[in-house]
Amino acid sequence: MSRAFILLLDSFGLGALPDADKYGDLDANTFGHIAEWAAKEGKPMALPNLERLGLGAAGHKASGEWAPGFSQRDGFTGAWGIAREQSTGKDTQSGHWEIAGVPVLFDWGYFPKTVPSFPKELTDKLQALTGVPGWLANCHASGTTVINDFGDEHVATGKPILYTSADSVLQIAAHEEHFGLERLYAVCEAAYELVKPYNIGRVIARPFTGANGDYKRTSNRHDYAVPPVAPTLLDHVKDAGGDVFALGKISDIYAGQGVTRRILGPDNMALFDRLLEVADEAGDKSLTFVNFVDFDMHFGHRRDVAGYANALHELDARLPAFMAKLKDGDLVVLTADHGCDPTAPGSDHTREYIPMIFFGPNVAPQELPVADTFSDIGATLAKHLGVKPLSNGIAQL
Numbered sequence: 001m002s003r004a005f006i007l008l009l010d011s012f013g014l015g016a017l018p019d020a021d022k023y024g025d026l027d028a029n030t031f032g033h034i035a036e037w038a039a040k041e042g043k044p045m046a047l048p049n050l051e052r053l054g055l056g057a058a059g060h061k062a063s064g065e066w067a068p069g070f071s072q073r074d075g076f077t078g079a080w081g082i083a084r085e086q087s088t089g090k091d092t093q094s095g096h097w098e099i100a101g102v103p104v105l106f107d108w109g110y111f112p113k114t115v116p117s118f119p120k121e122l123t124d125k126l127q128a129l130t131g132v133p134g135w136l137a138n139c140h141a142s143g144t145t146v147i148n149d150f151g152d153e154h155v156a157t158g159k160p161i162l163y164t165s166a167d168s169v170l171q172i173a174a175h176e177e178h179f180g181l182e183r184l185y186a187v188c189e190a191a192y193e194l195v196k197p198y199n200i201g202r203v204i205a206r207p208f209t210g211a212n213g214d215y216k217r218t219s220n221r222h223d224y225a226v227p228p229v230a231p232t233l234l235d236h237v238k239d240a241g242g243d244v245f246a247l248g249k250i251s252d253i254y255a256g257q258g259v260t261r262r263i264l265g266p267d268n269m270a271l272f273d274r275l276l277e278v279a280d281e282a283g284d285k286s287l288t289f290v291n292f293v294d295f296d297m298h299f300g301h302r303r304d305v306a307g308y309a310n311a312l313h314e315l316d317a318r319l320p321a322f323m324a325k326l327k328d329g330d331l332v333v334l335t336a337d338h339g340c341d342p343t344a345p346g347s348d349h350t351r352e353y354i355p356m357i358f359f360g361p362n363v364a365p366q367e368l369p370v371a372d373t374f375s376d377i378g379a380t381l382a383k384h385l386g387v388k389p390l391s392n393g394i395a396q397l
């Protein structure tokens with residue numbers, strides 16, 4: 001019996017990649033800077049389970065620095081390493097697809113950092129198709145800020161809030177009750193068709209509630225993503241008859257391609273609960289892929305260092321419960337999809353190394369060579385499961 005698990009901590013980078021200067025991210029180090037901040041606050045990070053697997057050593061390998069609070073230098077229990085991104089972007093889709101064997105070697109389209117950010121032709125067409133009275137914002141923005149800046153005007157006029165970021169995205173925010181959730185989804189579906197010529201990765205519906213300048217996003221976010229451009233690890237597992245359990249955002253990121261079970265949860269800890277359930281249920285040749293999005297969505301983009309540190313502590317504390325459920329023949333990898341250093345300027349992702357830490361009952365502890373592509377992760381799991389090898393990446397174990 002062989003099973004595979006991917007635990008992906010969304011945005012948990014370990015330090016700037018050699019080409020990070022091209023992205024304005026020369027000094028980025030999500031993990032290291034959080035640990036430095038915690039030490040300065042007088043409450044050093046303690047992630048004993050992740051540290052034992054080799055997290056501190058992987059951070060050192062990526063950045064040349066030992067993160068404060070991480071004193072273990074040997075005797076690690078995981079096969080630990082780091083991986084470089086081959087894709088040209090630093091977005092979620094590129095990171096996830098590359099892990100699964102499909103690096104994004106073409107350039108996504110991006111909307112410029114101007115006001116308006118979106119081409120008039122596009123917004124005019126979308127307005128005509130959907131009948132909305134016009135648009136608000138139409139710029140680069142942080143999603144939690146933009147709904148408070150424009151929420152009152154949106155409620156008064158019925159104009160949706162349109163914004164983007166350094167990622168290849170078009171995001172539409174609208175009030176769940178005043179504008180209507182289904183209506184927002186319909187506008188996003190129309191937008192998804194219209195952005196195709198612009199090579200945009202995702203349209204995201206961002207519903208919110210609240211009143212009088214005080215608005216909060218709801219969990220009814222919905223992503224309309226371009227499907228992977230070639231078969232991924234998920235497809236190979238499904239084609240071989242294995243189950244592919246997609247927890248959290250995973251199904252959306254691969255546009256449902258190769259997924260046999262889509263399991264959602266409102267936050268990291270709820271997703272961890274689901275992971276424990278799936279660990280009991282998953283059978284031979286299965287892939288269980290979970291994306292812990294709070295790191296990115298609630299803390300990285302929001303530049304909330306304390307929140308990020310706390311979320312890491314919460315996850316670390318629950319790892320033993322997951323490890324207790326592992327069986328002979330299980331292979332787990334702990335990884336990320338890009339960085340989002342909460343101490344960096346702005347609110348965007350950062351171009352960083354990702355952790356590539358394998359563990360499981362049969363994994364021999366060792367230091368792995370730096371992977372030239374995130375695809376080494378998927379290639380290792382494909383070999384472990386005995387499914388069709390990926391067209392990119394080499395097996396590290």
Ligand SMILES: O=P(O)(O)O[C@H]1O[C@H](CO)[C@@H](O)[C@H]1O
Pocket residue numbers: 092141142143144164165166167168169171204297301347
């Ligand atoms: O600021 P919010 O709306 O959270 O947006 C973030 O979430 C988007 C998709 O993950 C990213 O492109 C980034 O802009």
Ligand SMILES: [Mn+2]
Pocket residue numbers: 010011091092296337338
């Ligand atoms: Mn991400």
Ligand SMILES: [Mn+2]
Pocket residue numbers: 011092296297301340349
């Ligand atoms: Mn993000």
